[in-house]
Amino acid sequence: MKRDFLPRQAVDRWRPRQPGGRRHGGRRHGGRQCATIVLVAALCVLMSWLYPVAAQAQRPGEVVLHATKTAYQRTDLLMGLFDVLSGGGDAVATADMLQEVIFQDLGYSGFFRVGLSESEADTDSLVYEFTIEGTVEGPLRDAAATGEQAPMTISLKLLSYPERQLILTKRYRPSAEQERVTAHHFANQVIEMLAGSPGICLTRICFSRGSGDRRDLYVIDYDGENLLRVTANRTLNLCPSWSPDGKQVAFTSYRRGQQALFSLDTRTGKVRQVIAVEGLNLGADWHPDGDELVLALSHSGNPEIYRISPQGELLHRLTVSPAIEISPCWDPAGRDVVFTSDRTGTPQLYIMDSDGAGRRRLTFEGRYNDSAMWSPNGENIVYAWRQGDLTQLVLIAVTGENRRVLTDRSWRNSEDPSWALDGRHVVFASDRTGVFKLYVMDVVDGDWWQLTAGGDPDITPDWSP
Amino acid sequence: MLNARGQSTGRFLALATLCVLALALLVFGGCSKKQAPPPETDSTAFEDADSVFDEMGTIEGEGEPEPEPEATPLPDYASLEPAEFGIEDIFFAFDEYDLSSEAMTTLSQNARILRDDASGVTVLIEGHADERGTIEYNLALGEKRALAVKDYLVSLGISSHRLRVTSYGESRPFATGSYESAWAQNRRAHFARP
Numbered sequence: 158m159k160r161d162f163l164p165r166q167a168v169d170r171w172r173p174r175q176p177g178g179r180r181h182g183g184r185r186h187g188g189r190q191c192a193t194i195v196l197v198a199a200l201c202v203l204m205s206w207l208y209p210v211a212a213q214a215q216r217p218g219e220v221v222l223h224a225t226k227t228a229y230q231r232t233d234l235l236m237g238l239f240d241v242l243s244g245g246g247d248a249v250a251t252a253d254m255l256q257e258v259i260f261q262d263l264g265y266s267g268f269f270r271v272g273l274s275e276s277e278a279d280t281d282s283l284v285y286e287f288t289i290e291g292t293v294e295g296p297l298r299d300a301a302a303t304g305e306q307a308p309m310t311i312s313l314k315l316l317s318y319p320e321r322q323l324i325l326t327k328r329y330r331p332s333a334e335q336e337r338v339t340a341h342h343f344a345n346q347v348i349e350m351l352a353g354s355p356g357i358c359l360t361r362i363c364f365s366r367g368s369g370d371r372r373d374l375y376v377i378d379y380d381g382e383n384l385l386r387v388t389a390n391r392t393l394n395l396c397p398s399w400s401p402d403g404k405q406v407a408f409t410s411y412r413r414g415q416q417a418l419f420s421l422d423t424r425t426g427k428v429r430q431v432i433a434v435e436g437l438n439l440g441a442d443w444h445p446d447g448d449e450l451v452l453a454l455s456h457s458g459n460p461e462i463y464r465i466s467p468q469g470e471l472l473h474r475l476t477v478s479p480a481i482e483i484s485p486c487w488d489p490a491g492r493d494v495v496f497t498s499d500r501t502g503t504p505q506l507y508i509m510d511s512d513g514a515g516r517r518r519l520t521f522e523g524r525y526n527d528s529a530m531w532s533p534n535g536e537n538i539v540y541a542w543r544q545g546d547l548t549q550l551v552l553i554a555v556t557g558e559n560r561r562v563l564t565d566r567s568w569r570n571s572e573d574p575s576w577a578l579d580g581r582h583v584v585f586a587s588d589r590t591g592v593f594k595l596y597v598m599d600v601v602d603g604d605w606w607q608l609t610a611g612g613d614p615d616i617t618p619d620w621s622p
Numbered sequence: 623m624l625n626a627r628g629q630s631t632g633r634f635l636a637l638a639t640l641c642v643l644a645l646a647l648l649v650f651g652g653c654s655k656k657q658a659p660p661p662e663t664d665s666t667a668f669e670d671a672d673s674v675f676d677e678m679g680t681i682e683g684e685g686e687p688e689p690e691p692e693a694t695p696l697p698d699y700a701s702l703e704p705a706e707f708g709i710e711d712i713f714f715a716f717d718e719y720d721l722s723s724e725a726m727t728t729l730s731q732n733a734r735i736l737r738d739d740a741s742g743v744t745v746l747i748e749g750h751a752d753e754r755g756t757i758e759y760n761l762a763l764g765e766k767r768a769l770a771v772k773d774y775l776v777s778l779g780i781s782s783h784r785l786r787v788t789s790y791g792e793s794r795p796f797a798t799g800s801y802e803s804a805w806a807q808n809r810r811a812h813f814a815r816p
Contacts, residue, residue: 369793369794369795370790370793372793395757396757415788416761416789436769436788436789437762437765437789439761439762453758453762455769458773459766460762460766481762481763481766483762497758497759503717504717525717525755527755527756528756528758528759543754543755548756572756572757617757617758
């Protein structure tokens with residue numbers, strides 16, 4: 158039985174919420190899952206209803222991205238007509254949704270400036286190079302009258318502009334639940350074809366929500382849709398890490414009183430204990446091959462970095478020092494590990510190879526550098542730098558050069574960054590509104606959007622593959 | 623008339639005296655009965671104290687303890703929060719896990735209480751951090767604080783089997799607020815029941 162909480166890799170593997178059907182979401186979740194999840198889903202639906210995030214509130218025609226003043230190296234694209242050939246009101250709603258989601262996805266990607274009309278080109282000085290058009294063909298008989306759920310036939314095209322040469326065409330017959338996914342799928346195709354970058358429109362973010370020592374893991378689509386709670390155990394659940402195949406999320410939890418590392422199966426929702434030694438079992442990161450993890454354990458009497466198997470067997474100890482050694486992260490090639498050590502008296506970032514040898518210091522500026530995450534192309538590291546009374550995000554090349562602060566003081570504290578697989582977007586937690594919520598930033602041109610809303614703090618996000 | 627009245631008065635007085643006497647006898651008799659076995663009362667108190675020891679387990683040799691009726695029975699440590707039997711929390715500076723001299727003084731007192739506790743109760747040392755800094759580093763900082771406290775207590779002769787450690791980082795603040803007086807309270811090693 159499939160759940161909503163599945164890795165987004167193929168269209169037939171997940172079922173997103175129907176656009177505008179938020180009120181039906183709870184029933185749909187509940188029908189397939191256990192009683193706990195019914196409650197959880199209902200809560201999530203209520204949450205997303207009460208606190209519509211920026212992504213949900215936006216419509217084509219509104220300004221989608223914050224700070225899009227400098228359209229740095231963006232390609233201009235026209236969202237053309239989406240014709241409804243048949244199917245009445247349902248088909249019109251589907252066409253509107255498709256246009257809205259594709260519009261937003263392309264804007265979020267960072268590669269495009271998207272306009273909605275030819276006249277907009279003049280007012281916003283856009284020079285269109287491409288256009289997207291679509292048709293939606295609904296069932297001829299009224300679906301509501303017959304009680305049937307006949308799928309729409311959706312045809313989407315990418316054309317050059319103004320020549321209108323066909324570049325890409327896709328035809329879909331999704332179930333009602335998969336219509337939004339169809340839009341994400343097509344947007345990914347366009348991004349991959351025109352920008353040569355992996356599209357992130359079907360990715361999700363796992364994070365920890367709650368306050369004090371009661372925090373649960375949640376999953377949310379990259380655009381702020383489909384919030385789903387995935388743990389419910391009245392304790393601390395922190396630091397999720399997606400396996401490279403998206404089938405598991407390793408996380409640190411106190412669900413048995415003491416801290417331990419667990420793994421959540423994203424297909425079944427089942428949780429198994431990976432390792433539970435005395436003390437810390439913290440901050441795991443999957444090896445890119447998926448056959449082992451690196452994490453911090455303190456059963457030796459000191460927080461040290463170890464490699465373990467997914468079954469919890471100790472494979473190798475990488476650090477030996479009386480200092481704190483935590484927050485390891487693999488490089489995308491799986492050869493080196495970046496981590497935090499306070500061996501000099503302040504937490505700083507270091508890089509070592511997978512045996513713990515060849516250690517070199519990466520950061521020299523500041524007295525508090527932590528939470529390093531290696532970019533998917535292997536060239537950069539994003540981390541949290543604390544100076545004075547604020548924690549800010551910094552991007553640095555693995556050579557230690559080109560250090561650049563990503564967040565200014567308006568962000569207050571920004572922590573726990575995690576890369577999207579496009580190597581361009583970073584999700585992180587910031588308390589700019591007074592409470593920690595999640596934000597996504599495009600590190601190339603600084604555009605950002607708010608991913609989560611609500612009153613509870615959201616922390617330690619991890620972006621899915 | 624007067625005589626007759628005098629007679630009846632005299633009879634009444636005699637009767638009243640008898641009654642009072644009888645009552646007094648009853649009362650004093652009862653009292654003397656209650657007071658009769660004072661040693662028994664003592665032995666009951668002693669038995670209670672003894673059972674307290676039994677419950678807590680080990681009493682090291684030294685024969686029978688002297689019964690001391692006025693001595694208060696020892697607290698049952700196993701059922702108390704460590705703070706209730708005098709074990710105090712240890713505080714730290716920002717981003718530090720070294721023990722200050724005050725911390726060592728407090729830990730010496732804590733060690734004495736733990737040594738005197740014949741029951742050998744186990745305590746959980748929880749390490750905490752203030753809200754500043756990252757979640758993960760604060761968890762490590764809390765762990766290091768708890769471990770520093772444990773190591774020092776072990777060096778003072780407390781068995782490491784009686785000491786467990788865990789860290790909650792910044793997740794269980796004792797004081798809320800984003801100012802130094804709150805932060806200072808939250809940078810601590812707290813003693814709790816496991």
